[in-house]
Amino acid sequence: MKRIDAIRKIVKNVKDEIIISSTGMISRELYAVKDRPRNFYVQGSMGCTLGIGLGIAINSKHKVIVISGDAETLMSLGTLALHKKLNPKNLKHYILDNGCHSSTGAQPTCSDVINFAKIAPNTVVLKVSKEKGDAPRIPLSPKQIKRRFRNAICSDNS
Amino acid sequence: MKKYNFIVGVPGSRLKDFTDKIENYIPCTREDEAMALAVGAYLVGKKPLVFLQNSGLGNMVDIITSLLKPYDIKIDLLISVRNKPKHHAFMGKITKRLLKLLEYKNCKLLIQ
Numbered sequence: 001m002k003r004i005d006a007i008r009k010i011v012k013n014v015k016d017e018i019i020i021s022s023t024g025m026i027s028r029e030l031y032a033v034k035d036r037p038r039n040f041y042v043q044g045s046m047g048c049t050l051g052i053g054l055g056i057a058i059n060s061k062h063k064v065i066v067i068s069g070d071a072e073t074l075m076s077l078g079t080l081a082l083h084k085k086l087n088p089k090n091l092k093h094y095i096l097d098n099g100c101h102s103s104t105g106a107q108p109t110c111s112d113v114i115n116f117a118k119i120a121p122n123t124v125v126l127k128v129s130k131e132k133g134d135a136p137r138i139p140l141s142p143k144q145i146k147r148r149f150r151n152a153i154c155s156d157n158s
Numbered sequence: 159m160k161k162y163n164f165i166v167g168v169p170g171s172r173l174k175d176f177t178d179k180i181e182n183y184i185p186c187t188r189e190d191e192a193m194a195l196a197v198g199a200y201l202v203g204k205k206p207l208v209f210l211q212n213s214g215l216g217n218m219v220d221i222i223t224s225l226l227k228p229y230d231i232k233i234d235l236l237i238s239v240r241n242k243p244k245h246h247a248f249m250g251k252i253t254k255r256l257l258k259l260l261e262y263k264n265c266k267l268l269i270q
Contacts, residue, residue, distance in 0.1 A: 048225065081187065142228040
């Protein structure tokens, strides 16, 4: 399965969920598939996407979907332990595992020796192909991404 | 501490008095993880505080430069500054300069 098709599958029936997507092609492909103000596209800070999702989940009643990659997740394995410890029922973590850093030339990761879903709850690993993908850059500035996300969320904050 | 409704960080020996006093806080595995949780809290309208000792400031540099700065997110920090023993000496010497270099203004330093 291509990564963008995995993203299509994840967002197909999304309604008012918050989606936090990791830096690089995952955010770009999410933007291409289904842009909406409730998407927070993380650019930079590789390894921090799940942490941001946890911060939202334990501080609100919103349903949170985190979409990250295997290299991103490996960078902060401790956050999987924290995820298990906090165990918010309103967070689901999808890891799109292509076994490599596809955007920098497909250098291999260590994802083949670990089972992420055994460490953390509500975690789904989807195996995806290694193609880099060709989704264009997101035409929103980081400030615009933040502003419209907060406007959408804080108007109905629960 | 009343102005904050979400406190998260990495414990430190010089922060024990602080963490003993507050009722609810989340101890994290790393400083950048603590900052990520604080950013999530901020995004849903909370007022977070992140605590750490200065030895962990280096772990936070990427999330400060590539997330907080471009997205214009300001998170308050409480940092205990250690200079001793020897393995704390260099970071102790450069902590203030590093924060200045990062243009990080909203932090309180506990210097011991």
